[in-house]
Amino acid sequence: MIARKHLRRPIHPLYCLNAPVAVLSALALLSLAGAAQARSGQDKFTRETARAKAILAKMTLDEKIGQLIQVEHGSLKDSKDVDKYHVGSVFGGGGSGPRDYTLKGWTEMAQGFATTSIGTRLGVPIVYGTDALHGNNNVPGATIFPHNIGLGATRDPALVRKVARATAEEVRATGINWSFAPCVTVPQDYHWGRVYEGYGQDPALVAQMGAAAVEGLQGNNLAGETSVLACVKHFAADGGTDGGHDQGDAKIDEATLRRVHLPGFAAAIQAGAGTIMPSFSSWNGVKCSGHKHLLTDILKKDMGFEGFLISDWNAIDELGGDYKKDAEISLNAGMDMFMITDKYQQFFDNVKALVAEGAVPQSRIDDAVLRILRVKLAMGMMEKKYTVAVSPAVQKTFGSAAHRQIARQAVRESLVLLKNDRQTLPIAKTIKRIHVCGRGGDDVGMQCGGWTITWQGQMGDVPGGTSILNAIKKSVSPATAVTYSKDGTGAEGASLGIVVVGEIPYAEGVGDRTDLALPQEDRDAIANLKKANIPIVVVLLSGRPMILGDILAQSDAVVAAWLPGTEGQGVTDVLFGDYKPTGKLSFPWPRAMSQIPLHYDDKAADPLFPYGFGLGYHG
Template identity: 55%
Template sequence: MQYPKLFSIAAICTVAASAVFISVLGAAAPAKPKPLSSYDPQVKAVLAKMTLEEKVGQMTQPDQEALKDESDIESLFLGSVLSGGSSDPKEGNSLEAWTNLYDKYQKRALKTRLAIPLIYGVDALHGHNNVIGAVVFPQNIGLGCTRNPALVEKIARVTAEEVRATGIQWTFAPCVTVPQDIRWGRTYEGFSDDPKVVKELGEAAVRGLQGPDLSNPLSLLACAKHYIGDGGTTFGTGMAGKSPLDQGDTRVDEPTLRRLHLQGYLTTIAAGAGTVMPSYSSWNGVKCSASKQLMTDILKGELGFQGFIISDYNAIDQITPDYKKAIEISINAGMDMVMVTERYREYVKDLKELVKEGRVPMSRIDDAVTRILRVKFAMGLMDKNRSQLADRNLHKTFGSAEHRMVARDAVRQSLVLLKNEKKTLPLKKTVARIHIAGKNADDIGNQCGGWTIDWQGKSGNITTGGTTIRAAIQAAVAKGTQVTYSADGSGAQGATVGVVVIGEKPYAEMMGDRKTLALDAADVAAVKNMKAAGIPVVVVLLSGRPLIINDVLAQADAFVAAWLPGTEGQGVSDVLFGDYKPTGKLAFAWPRSDEQLPLGTATTADVLFKNGFGLKY
């Protein structure tokens, strides 16, 4: 997309935002992305000027927190930096601090001989979730229950705008995993256990993040991950002593791998995703980051992927204990950029030596750098007439009411009504008294889950803004209605109705794997205490996966699966009070017991609720 040169950056962003939002709202058909290889003439001209040191630098991505000296950006010609899940500015997690951090590093990159800008990566998985005040959307498992690609695209577009407000141009999303064992701690990062749902919503996320044209100043580079089979690992093959499933081995034949786990890549690559991240996990004993078959033969060859492959965080370290050998294996297999975090100096030295020793051919280096530069040209990063610093005019809409309304609507559509006896729901706003209970009723951290401010997430007031479910109910009721609260469900006697908000505390990869999916004893007790008051009881479950709920379900008059809804708790109260009637449908099968696990897509087990189940009022 070309703009008149007399436009300021602020004006360009305003025009761009308007154009993309019109597309998202359905006024125009999605544009077919321009092939990245179309930039090869410009790429070749730059590549011809580059030294081996500059080429290897482009293939290097340390964590900014691990930089031993900021001048390494210049001296090593680094092509990228990232902020991992808890890698924040030293000054704190504010919008201003993040923007200053990006500008500081980008200014250094622009001082290099060829002035090739950095591309900065971050895990913006459900909004710009590292930054205080950002809108935090429902996790993907909830979005899968909406079955609404237009909504997912709109969420991704808002996320893109909030990330670009900090200058950052790249998110490691969408995750197009197809989890087959919900004991896996990353289940909530997947839209569904059904590849058909993942195909549709993953494609929509890429369209929203990148927009119709990567050169748009509001486009955010997408990264389809984790290629491939991350959601299909066999229980007990994960990280020894840490996780029974995470980073494990997916033991399936190739037709099964393609049928279940490749589908999301077919659509995200067709939609123009500029990067792909291989999984930590293995396929039949071979690390994905070491597989030439997966990265070169299938992804780049068969699927025609023209962007670049970025490794996961220190993933190549797991290939073999000999670090230099691990680099050789991964680069020759097709890895283009390596997320090396702390060992970046060693990696640069080793890769240069491997080239000089003839163990990594220069043709492989040139292919990797060509792919990286294709993306940088496509994004307008190589445009000398365009500022590569953050557009701080975008701060005006960061965390705005309009953005929060998109999130609130997403919460409404993600909720699944599993039980509603005697028409307990919707609640009336004019009842005499509502008693609220449960550890998750008034906890914004639990409501958001993992990958929120901290890598693993955190309970309590994590200062992201937003509204807890308790506060949302309090704000929704009529003036004369009393709202009382106790964490354990006590004191409910005399109330008209009780609402108990139970479920999991935040977690992310590794720490989230569980052998049993039983509810916490405190959650069961809170529901029991509420029921003992002899009043109708509504249970709202916040979780990153289906849990074993049989006993609690039997005591509940109404039961709502609310997943991990994010900052906008009003979306939950909207459904509870009938301002929005429930439309969500389960994206995963719901087990009766741990003994039924793993279920997977093709389960024939007598489950508690089937994939696709969801009641209406």
């Protein structure tokens, strides 16, 4: 549990974790119209209301409906559709990008869409969104930072703010101005394939880190040339689904929802987040994208959110099957903008018909558009001086040495030392020979995990990255020999072995697992290394705690490195003692699958390593 004095902003009493359960439950069920702290963080949007209303008054119904549409750029049937349908936003990411998949190609694409929208009748620019989850991870050559699970282990909100600021600069270097981040999920079950998107299990930690990420992305001035609109996700309780199933059902009461899953959103709203993305998942059988009590009563009214809601990818398709009816349900529930691929024309026609029929009130359309316009105004997009050009200074930040140094710091602070018998670590840089092995020993793609260049990520090279093997070679003395074999053979005569094992890249439901034991290939590599009768250091790359089994007994030292990203030297900073480990577990570590779900505050549980565990170096 984190002391409240370390939170940069106080959490509203509605979300206080130290309150007695009876008091908390009572408060949770109240509708608190006076969420003053949250609304103070949202005043950058409310103060644009008058200007937004003036623009709204000039808009036709067609132009209003267009603002509700965010279309995937690859699904546009004709580039003229941006004008024809008055499109309010375009998005890419998760492997979707321009034909020229370079910094230049991304920039030209984003600028092209923005230029087209500025030339429309009212000149309301599009806002371009991308999944920049751990750096501008869709663009080759970008700095790839640790995923959130690693950042949570740092317990360092100032560092998270720096990571998000660097990410914002690299996103703006491509001409893009909206990131679908941060994720403030509170994962309850390690079966879930999105555990690594969460900072941890303590809602207070998640709130602290999520607020810092929003502040880093959006900066001090949302209209600044290096600021990016944040999108906090996924509202709400996506980490609390039954059995840890992705897009599943969170079968919890409202008091639990507010106590566990809402503090991260409350803190992000206080920090000034401009957009929030409802989850694909359900709350007690009702899809979040169509849940009026959740989106309107709780989020907009109780929590004081004044920005706009953006759906997840084609989320309204999940609501029932009748596309027109699905649009009606989601709009009336409080959704403001809709992320759509190939059905954007159908959506436009359906919403126009729904308004004509009275199924969706004109006032609901006006409210959604007003919210979108206020955010665009706060971003400076409606000013005469607004330009789609990217300054050369901003482009120079892309993949820069300064950003890679921040990433390296994030990596070394995120590592958690789980075992260190006989002071195996740190390793002397003058050691005679180190044998490196394992699937992850020389694989930057495995270090980065999912959401890296492609949606699922991929094994192999990532441009600009440094593998752990190459980082080891850079760290040791010229007299030290470094050898490598993927399967752990050939270690005879070495002074020490380092085996890098863990999970191959995955994202979302593809990563849902029933068994979190290490794959046989990893176990074989450790067994082969063991035959050399040398000290063994296990570096574990994973998006969640894994079942270590007898691997813990076979090794002399174990380091949880999570999914560190491109900067492998952050790992070797700890292995060779340039940085003494400070990372602490933000999730308890299970002994066996039978312990899952395992909760950080369960006093009766007997985890292998408790929440907050992390060894250091002595002397």
